[in-house]
Amino acid sequence: MSQPATDAEIRQGLAEILEEIADVDPANATDDKSFTDDLEVDSLSMVEVVMAAQDRFGVEIPDEDVQQLKTVGDAVSYISKRQK
Amino acid sequence: MNSHHECVVVTGLGATTPLGGDVASTWDGLLAGRCGVRALETQWAQELPVKIAASLAQEPTEKIKPVQARRMDRCTQVAIVAAREAWADAGTPEIDPERLAVAVGSGFAGVLTVLSQEHIRRTDGYKRVSPLSVPMLMPNGPAAMVGLDLGARAGAHTTVSACASGAESLSLGLDIIRAGRADMVLVGGAEACIHPLVLSGFSQMRALSTRNDEPQRASRPFDKARDGFVLAEGAGAIVLERADHAQARGVRIYAALAGAGVTSDAHDVVQPHPQGAGAARAITAALRAAGLDRRDVTHVNAHATSTPAGDAPEAEAIRAAIGDHAVVTAPKGSLGHLLGAAGTVEAIATVLAIYHGVIPPTINLEELDERVRLDIATKPREATIQAAVNDSFGFGGHNVAVAFTAV
Numbered sequence A: 001m002s003q004p005a006t007d008a009e010i011r012q013g014l015a016e017i018l019e020e021i022a023d024v025d026p027a028n029a030t031d032d033k034s035f036t037d038d039l040e041v042d043s044l045s046m047v048e049v050v051m052a053a054q055d056r057f058g059v060e061i062p063d064e065d066v067q068q069l070k071t072v073g074d075a076v077s078y079i080s081k082r083q084k
Numbered sequence B: 001m002n003s004h005h006e007c008v009v010v011t012g013l014g015a016t017t018p019l020g021g022d023v024a025s026t027w028d029g030l031l032a033g034r035c036g037v038r039a040l041e042t043q044w045a046q047e048l049p050v051k052i053a054a055s056l057a058q059e060p061t062e063k064i065k066p067v068q069a070r071r072m073d074r075c076t077q078v079a080i081v082a083a084r085e086a087w088a089d090a091g092t093p094e095i096d097p098e099r100l101a102v103a104v105g106s107g108f109a110g111v112l113t114v115l116s117q118e119h120i121r122r123t124d125g126y127k128r129v130s131p132l133s134v135p136m137l138m139p140n141g142p143a144a145m146v147g148l149d150l151g152a153r154a155g156a157h158t159t160v161s162a163c164a165s166g167a168e169s170l171s172l173g174l175d176i177i178r179a180g181r182a183d184m185v186l187v188g189g190a191e192a193c194i195h196p197l198v199l200s201g202f203s204q205m206r207a208l209s210t211r212n213d214e215p216q217r218a219s220r221p222f223d224k225a226r227d228g229f230v231l232a233e234g235a236g237a238i239v240l241e242r243a244d245h246a247q248a249r250g251v252r253i254y255a256a257l258a259g260a261g262v263t264s265d266a267h268d269v270v271q272p273h274p275q276g277a278g279a280a281r282a283i284t285a286a287l288r289a290a291g292l293d294r295r296d297v298t299h300v301n302a303h304a305t306s307t308p309a310g311d312a313p314e315a316e317a318i319r320a321a322i323g324d325h326a327v328v329t330a331p332k333g334s335l336g337h338l339l340g341a342a343g344t345v346e347a348i349a350t351v352l353a354i355y356h357g358v359i360p361p362t363i364n365l366e367e368l369d370e371r372v373r374l375d376i377a378t379k380p381r382e383a384t385i386q387a388a389v390n391d392s393f394g395f396g397g398h399n400v401a402v403a404f405t406a407v
Helices: A007-022 A043-057 A072-083 B023-031 B074-089 B111-124 B133-137 B141-150 B165-178 B196-204 B243-249 B277-290 B311-321 B339-356
Strands: B008-016 B100-105 B184-191 B234-242 B255-264 B297-301 B327-329 B387-394 B398-405
Touching (some): B074 B184, B074 B234, B100 B141, B165 B339, B165 B387, B165 B398, B255 B277, B277 B311, B277 B387, B339 B387, B339 B398
Parallel strands (some): B297 B327
Antiparallel strands (some): B008 B234
16 A cells, blocks of 8 residues: 555545444444444454455454454554554 | 144245246246256356356345345355245244244255355465355355344254255154144255356266257256256245144145155165165155045156156156156256255245146156156146145255145
8 A cells, every 4th residue: 555544544444344244334433432342243243344454454453453452443543553 | 633743834935046036936937938047158167068057037135135145155145035035925923933943955055155265265375264154154054044034943954965955854844843843944945056166076977968059958857858957056945834823823825735755765876776766765755644645646846857867767756656647847947956945946836836726837848758657747737736746856865755735
C-alpha cells in the first residue's frame, strides 16, 4: 500500500468487512462497540475478520494480539500503528 | 393403533433442481417432459471426456442472504433452500423444538469446499484456509445447518448411502416418528458436486454418458442406446408428520409414507446384483412394512440412472417384487442423476403423482431395452393411484424402497 490509510478509512474498511462477514449494520460499527458483546461476532467470524483486515490494510495481526482487540476502536488504532 | 404402525403423512415438499428452483417448477418440468441437462461451458470441461451436466435452474444464493450463504458449502445451500420451502409448505408449524428432528443425506456433501480450500492451501499457504472450512466440508453439514435453521432439537441426522442417501432419510424419518422420538421430521437429500474431479472419477468408471453433442438426449433411462448417467445437482426436502398431529393442525396431507425397505447387496461395491436381488428384497420389505399386497401398487418411480449396467437389473427387480401391471416412470431422463438428492426429489414426484393423479413421462425412451419388460410411461399418464413405490440404489450395494399411499 503506497499511502497508509487514515483512521477514518480504517474504520470504514472494518465496517465493510464486518457487514460482509458478520451481518453487522455499518452504522453500528463505532469505536466503542465490542466485537463479541455488542456486535455478536462469533469466534470463527472474528478469525475471518482478522484475515480480511490483514489483506485490506497490508498488516500482520498475530493471534496473541487479536486477544487485545476488544472493540472496533482497539482495532482501528492497532492497524493505524502497525501500518507505519 | 400400535405405535409401530403409527400413520405417518407427508405435509410439506421443497426442492431445487435442474428443472426449477422450487417444487412447482420442477413438477411442471417433469410433466412437460423438459430436460435439465446442459453443455458445460467452463474451460475445464473442454479437457474432460464428459462435457455435460444438469446444473441448477436457479442459484441458491438468490434465496439465501449473502452473510449466511458464505458460511455454507453449495450442498448445504441447496439443502437450506429445499428445507425452507418444505417447511413453509407445511404451514410453518408451531412445534416444540424437542419434538422436531431432521435427517438430510448426501453422497458427497462438502466436497467442493474440500477441493477449493485445498487449492487455497497449496497456492497461498495454510494461513489462507477458511476457519469455516471444517463446518462447511463435514458430511453432516447440510443436516446440521437445516436443523439450526428450523430450530430442531430432537436430533439432526445424516444418512450417507451414495445415491440412496435421500431415500434412506425417508426410512429414518419414518422410524423416528414410529419410535415416538419426534412428531415431525424434515427429511431430505442434497448434492452439489459438479467439479472436474468428481466428473473425472465417474468418467474413469465409465459411468457417465458421453453424448456431449446432444445434452438433452443424453440421459435415457431404459433405452437401448443409453450410455451412462448425467451428473446433476440439487436438493429435495419432505416434511413427515404423525397423522394425528397433522390432522390436529388441519393442514393439507399429500399422501402417507406407509413403509420403507432397506437392504444391502454384499455383492460388489459398485455393480448391482445381475438380477437385482437386493433391490427386489428392498421393494418386498417396503410392501411388507406398509401392509400392502404387490397388486395394490399401480405406480413405480424407478431409480433407472441410464447406465447400461443398472437399468435392466432394476427392471427385473420390479417385475419380481411387484409384477408388470404397475405404470413405471424414470425421472432421471429429465433431471439427470441427483445422487444423494435423487431419492428425495423422486419421492416428491411419486407423492405428487398420487396427489394429482398423473404420472410424469420418461423422456428419451425411443427403443426399449428388451430386458425391460415393464409398462413405462413415455407420455404423462393419468391414473388413480392408491399405492406407489419409489426405489433408490447407491454405490456400496445400498437399496432403499419407500411405499406411499393415497389418503
